[in-house]
Amino acid sequence: MTATCRAARVLLVAFEDQDNLGVRYLASFLRKHGHEATIVTFGNSGPVIEAAARIDPDIIGFSLIFQYMVPEFRDAIAELRASGARGHVTVGGHYASFEPAALLAAIPDLDSVVRFEGEETLLDLATAIITGDDWRSVAGIAFRGERDVAVTAPRQGTRSLDDYPWPDRHDIRYEEQEIPMASILGSRGCPWQCSFCSIITFYAGNGTKGRRRRDPIDVVDEMEHLHRDRGVEILLWQDDDFLGGGRDAIRWAHTVASESVKRGLHHSLRWKISCRSDEAKVSSLAPLVEAGLTHVYLGVESGDASDLRHLNKLFPPDVHFRAGEALRQLDLSLDFGFMLLQPWSTLQSVRNNIDFLRRFAGDGYAGAPFCRMLPYVGTAAETRLRDEGRLFEHDLLADYLFLDPRLDVFYSWMLETFTCRNFDDGNTLSWLCRLTFDSHLDLPHRPASPTFRAAVQAVTGANNRTAFDILESGLDYVERTSKPAPDDDFLQMLKEIYHDHDSRTRSDIDSLRAMADRAIAASECGTDTLACAV
Amino acid sequence: MPNIHRTNRQFPGGAQIGATNENIPSTAGLPVNNLSTDLDFFLPNPADPAHPLHYRFLFWNVCGTISNDAHHGSGTVPSSDTVATAWYVPVGPGDGGAAIVTYAFWVEHDAVVSDTPILSVNPAAAWSGGNNTVVSSTAGTGPRAITARDTVASITNANFDHWFPLGAGNATDAVLTVLQGGSTWALALYQHHDGGGARKPDKTTKPGPIQIPDPGPLDRSRMIDVLKKAQAQSSTDRLAQVLKKDQSSISDDDLRAVAVEMKANINRQQAALDLVNANLAKK
Structure with a gap:
C-alpha cells in the first residue's frame, strides 16, 4: 500500500467447515500489505449483511467452493445490495475461475470475478478501488464489458509460497474444541493429471504447474505455533497430495517430520494427510508416523483397470491393495475416495469395482464410499464429455448419461438407496469414518483403545459388506431385466x-459413541448380536 | 448462526420418513414458534400399493423442547446447530396387551437409547427388572408407580429430566403413575443442563476428519429429485412378508430379496462373532 492511500476494508465471505485456508491466506496477505480484512462464514445472508453494515467494506469477496451454491450466493449478494452495501462485490474459486461469464450472468449484482490464485489479484483490486484507479485493468479478473464479459490478462509467475504470511486464524476459537484441530497447507498444486480433477488446470491458469512446496522449516514453525500457542492437537494437512512430486517430495515430507520430532511435537500432535495409492509405501510413511501421522485419505477412485485408465491414474488396481497393506502394517486409519461409476463405465467395470471394494474394505478397516464421477469444470473428463456431445447442463451443473442406459437406472436406484448412507447431511458413512479416525487417535490424555477400535471395525465391516451385497444384487437385477426401472x-x-x-448401523453408532464417551476399553459380550457386542 | 435440521422420523428407531429434510437458518436465543406437521402421514407402500403406510404423530423435539401438539411445535434456538423433529409411529394392528412401555430419550441427540429408564416399580410384580423397559398393567394390584433412573449407561453427561407420557399417566418428579389396567407409552427424557438444546445429529463432540470425498458426491442435480420422492420402510422382515403371501405368487425376486436380507443379518452376526472372538482371545 502506498503512503497516500488509506487501508481498504475487505469483507471475505466463505463457507467454512474446517478452517478455510483459501480466504485465510487472502486475509493475511491483505493485512500484511496494510489493509483490513474480516472473514464471515457463509450460512445465509444475515451475518454478511450485518458485517457489511458494521464494516462498510470497499470490497466484499465471496469464496465459491461448491458450484451448486451459486443461487444462494446470488440471493445473498442481492440482499446485500438491497441493504445498502456499496462495496465492490467479487467472487473467486475454481468454478468462478473457469466459468466467469456464466457466473457473471447468474449473479447480476456481481462486479467482478477473481480468477485462479487470488492473493495478488485481490490486493491489486483493493488498491485500485481505494486509490480510484481503474480496477478493470487489474490482471487476473473478469467483469462485464460494454458488449461481453471482459477477461484481463492472466497472472504469471506466482511468487514462492514462502512469501505469503501464514493464514490468518486469529478469530478461530480452537480452545472451544474438545480436541483442537487445525488445517494447514505445506504446498499448493499437484503433479498428476487425473482426468476428473481440476487442480492442475487451476494452478496452470495462474502460471504455475506441478506442486509448489513451502520451506519445510517454516512449515514446522507454523505447526509449532499452532500446537504450543493455540493448543492444536490434530493437524489436517490440506495438501492435495502430501507426497506428490517424486523423491524430492518424499524428502521434503521427511524433513517436515524429522524437524517436528526434533522439536518434540510428535508427543502430542497428530496428523492427517492425503496421498495417492502409489505413494503410500511403508518407507515413505514410517517417518511421518513417528512424527504423529495417524490417518491417511487415499485417492483410490476405482478398482477397475479400465476405469483407472479413463481416470488417468496411471497404475493398476493392485497398487491399491499394496497401499492398503502398508497402511495396515503401520496401523494407520484410512478413508478413501471411490467413484463406482464414471462416464465410460460398463456393467462389468461396476461389477469389478464392487468386487474390489469387498477385498479392499470388506473387513471394515475403512468405511467404503461410492459415488459417481461429476464432470467438474476445468477437467479433462468434462472436455471429453463435451467433445462426445454427452454433456448437458442445467442450473450451472453439468451432467451426463451413461453409455449403457441400464447404468442410469442402477445409478438412480443407488442414489435413492444409499443417500442416507453416503450422501445426505450427517450420513452413516461419515459417522463410520469419524469413528474410525477416532479409534486410531492416540494422544497422551486420550490413549487409543484396541477394544473400541475392534468394535468400530466390526460395525463398519458389517455395514460395508451389506452395502456391497445390495449393490451387487441391484446390478444383477438391471443386467437380467429387459427394461429395468428404479421403482421396480x-x-x-x-x-x-x-x-x-442402516437404521441398525445408526443404533450401533450410538453405542460406539457412548462407548467412546465412556472411554471403556472392554466391551461386555454375552449374546450373539452385533448390537450387544458393541 | 445455527441451523435447525427439520425432519420427520419414525419412533423409536429414528429412520427418516417422508422427504422433509431441510436446514433452517436461525438466530440463537430466539424462539421457534408454531412449527406444524400433519397428525397423520401417509406414504406409498411398495409391498402393498393398495394400503399406504400410515404414521401417527407422537411428539415434537424442537431445539430440545418436547411437546405433543402437532401444530404448535416450539422451542428456543441454542447457539449451535439443532433439530426440529416430528416423531411418528406406524399405525397398524397391535397385540392389544395391557402394558406401559417406557423409552429413555436422549434429548440432545434426538434419539431413543436401548437402556431401560426404570429404576423400580411398585408393585414390584409388575416389572421383571434388568433392562426391561415394559411394565405390566395387570400383574400385582393398584396403580403402577414407576421411578426413573437418574442416569443410564448409553447417555453420557445427561440426567433424567422428566417423564413425558404419550398417553395415560401422571408424573411427579421421577415417578410416573399409571392406573392398573392402563396401557401407555412414556418417554423418560434425559437432558444436559447446559442450555445447549438439541444438537443436530451430525455434530459430534468427537473430532474426526470432515470427509470431503473425492470428488464431492453431493450430486445435487439428481439428489433433489430423489429427496422429493417419499421413502417407505417396512415394519416386518422380508421372510415374514413372503410367508404371508400365497405360495403360488412367490416370485424369484421375492426369494432373492429374502436371501439379501438374510445375508445382511449374517453380516451383522459375523461381525459380532469376530468381535466376540477377538475379545475372548485377549482375555
Missing part, C-alpha cells in the same frame, strides 16, 4: 432392506 419392486425391496440395515 425388486429394487425397492433392496432399498428397504438397506434402510433397515
